[in-house]
Amino acid sequence: MNARANAADTPLWSADDERTLLDTIDAWVEKSVAPIAMEYDQEDKYPQHLVEEMKELGLFGATIAQQYGGLGLPAGIYAKIVTRIASVWMAPTGIINSHLIMASAIERCGTEAQKRKYLPRMATGELRGGLGLTEPNAGTDLQAIRTVAKREGDHYVVNGAKTWITNSLHGDMVLLLVKTDPGAQPRYKGMSMLIAEKRDEGALRLSLRYAQERKAFGKPICEHQAIQLKLGEMATRVEASKLLIESAARAYDSGARCDMEAGMAKYFATETGAYCAQEGMRIFGGYSYSTEYEIERFYRDAMLMCIGEGTNEMQRIIISKQLVARNPI
Numbered sequence: 001m002n003a004r005a006n007a008a009d010t011p012l013w014s015a016d017d018e019r020t021l022l023d024t025i026d027a028w029v030e031k032s033v034a035p036i037a038m039e040y041d042q043e044d045k046y047p048q049h050l051v052e053e054m055k056e057l058g059l060f061g062a063t064i065a066q067q068y069g070g071l072g073l074p075a076g077i078y079a080k081i082v083t084r085i086a087s088v089w090m091a092p093t094g095i096i097n098s099h100l101i102m103a104s105a106i107e108r109c110g111t112e113a114q115k116r117k118y119l120p121r122m123a124t125g126e127l128r129g130g131l132g133l134t135e136p137n138a139g140t141d142l143q144a145i146r147t148v149a150k151r152e153g154d155h156y157v158v159n160g161a162k163t164w165i166t167n168s169l170h171g172d173m174v175l176l177l178v179k180t181d182p183g184a185q186p187r188y189k190g191m192s193m194l195i196a197e198k199r200d201e202g203a204l205r206l207s208l209r210y211a212q213e214r215k216a217f218g219k220p221i222c223e224h225q226a227i228q229l230k231l232g233e234m235a236t237r238v239e240a241s242k243l244l245i246e247s248a249a250r251a252y253d254s255g256a257r258c259d260m261e262a263g264m265a266k267y268f269a270t271e272t273g274a275y276c277a278q279e280g281m282r283i284f285g286g287y288s289y290s291t292e293y294e295i296e297r298f299y300r301d302a303m304l305m306c307i308g309e310g311t312n313e314m315q316r317i318i319i320s321k322q323l324v325a326r327n328p329i
Contacts, residue, residue: 013073013074013077018077018080021077021081022077022080022081022084024057025057025081025084025085026084028053028057029084029085029088032049032050032053033050033085033088033089033092034088034089036050037088037089037091037294037297038291038294038297040089040091041089041091041297042291042297046169046170047091047092048170050092051095051125051128051170054092054095054096054125055124055125058070058071058123059081059096059125060096060099060100060122060123060124060125060128061103061122061123061124061125062078062081062096062100063075063078063100063103063104064100064103064107064119064122064123065107065119068107068115068116068119068120068123069119069120069123069124070103070119070123074249074253075248075249075250075252075253076246076249076250076253078100078249079245079246079249082096082097083201083242083245086201087201087205090201090301090305091301094166094167095128095166095167095170097166098129098130098131098166098167099122099128099129099130099167099171101131101175102122102129102130102131102173102174102175103118103119103122103123103129105175105193106118106119106122106175106195107119109193110195114195118173118195127172127173128167128170128171128172128173129167129171129172129173129174129175130165130166130167130168130171130173130174130175131165131166131174131175131177132162132165132168132174132175132176132177132196133145133162133165133177134162134163134164134165135147135160135161135162135163136161136163140310140311140313140314142177142191143186143187143188143191145160145177145178145179145191146160146161146179147159147160147161147162147176147177147178147179148160148178148179148180148182149176149178149179149180149192149194150180151180156178156180156194158176158178158194158196160178162174162176164308171198172197172198173195173196173197173198174196174198175193175194175195175196176193176194176195176196177191177192177193178191178192178193178194179191179192180192201238201241201269201272201273201276201298201302203234203273203276203277203279203280203295203298203299203302204231204234204235204238204276204280206280206284206293206294206295206298207230207231207234207276207279207280207283207284207295208222208231210283210284210293210295211227211231211283221283227283230279230282230283231283233275233279234275234276234279234280237268237272237275237276238272238276240268240272241265241268241269241272241273244261244264244265244268244269245265245269247261247264247265248261248262248264248265257322259318259322260318260319260322260323260326263310263315263316263318263319263322264315264319266309266310266312266315267312267315267316267319270302270305270306270312271306271312273298273301273302273305273306274299274302274303274305274306276302277295277298277299277301277302277303278299280295280298280299281295281296281299
């Protein structure tokens with residue numbers, strides 16, 4: 001892909017570049033992801049060959065700056081890539097999302113030595129990372145973590161337990177959230193993130209297709225008003241979600257504070273995913289419980305997204321606080 005740089009050295013992707021990239025992703029999803037999604041999900045198999053293909057596509061360096069070997073994609077384009085993959089199978093997006101969040105943290109807050117040591121190898125997928133945040137007793141309230149890191153000479157000794165860490169098994173390192181000053185007030189002032197190396201939404205699409213194929217009382221069920229109401233509501237919420245995601249991506253790419261926009265997008269889009277999956281289950285009827293159909297997997301995946309990466313209850317609190325802060329009387 002050809003990218004141009006503006007005065008701030010931020011890669012600028014043309015419409016043709018974006019279209020070519022997304023066409024490549026669409027072709028890969030159809031050829032490599034769709035055929036195995038159901039089998040690998042039901043058998044809980046890790047898609048190692050997809051990981052290798054994602055390396056070749058440059059996805060592990062999607063948002064890493066070009067100076068460190070990445071594609072330097074703006075958030076808007078990256079969001080479209082994730083949407084395309086997740087509409088067929090959500091699991092592969094988790095592999096790159098957690099990795100790129102770690103890379104972003106290193107790029108924004110790490111030392112130059114850390115950036116040069118890790119980012120080029122993360123961009124190629126040689127090193128794959130994740131986030132060590134959640135603990136058995138601390139999820140949304142991350143300030144309640146109990147993992148402690150104490151400095152001993154030129155290294156830290158870490159004691160604690162983490163859970164639900166994407167890429168922890170098949171990755172190479174995690175960005176570990178720890179308390180370096182447990183007595184600090186406010187609590188977040190005593191928290192740090194350490195680079196710890198290891199040492200040896202597609203329910204609408206499915207429902208729309210099924211509603212045209214399935215017949216009841218002599219006609220496709222999409223011609224019955226009850227099903228039409230469901231499809232109309234699902235489609236509207238999906239389009240609204242896309243607009244919120246685009247808005248959050250623009251705010252992020254501009255460098256402006258975007259926790260309210262991101263919170264709105266995460267909250268509404270994941271609730272839409274859960275809503276569409278639930279309505280899809282109803283459209284599929286009794287078949288929705290059969291593993292021969294993918295809708296039951298979309299339902300399981302959608303519910304996770306309402307909880308993970310900051311619960312939707314917390315997102316609404318963030319939205320409210322920012323709304324008040326931005327509109328003082």
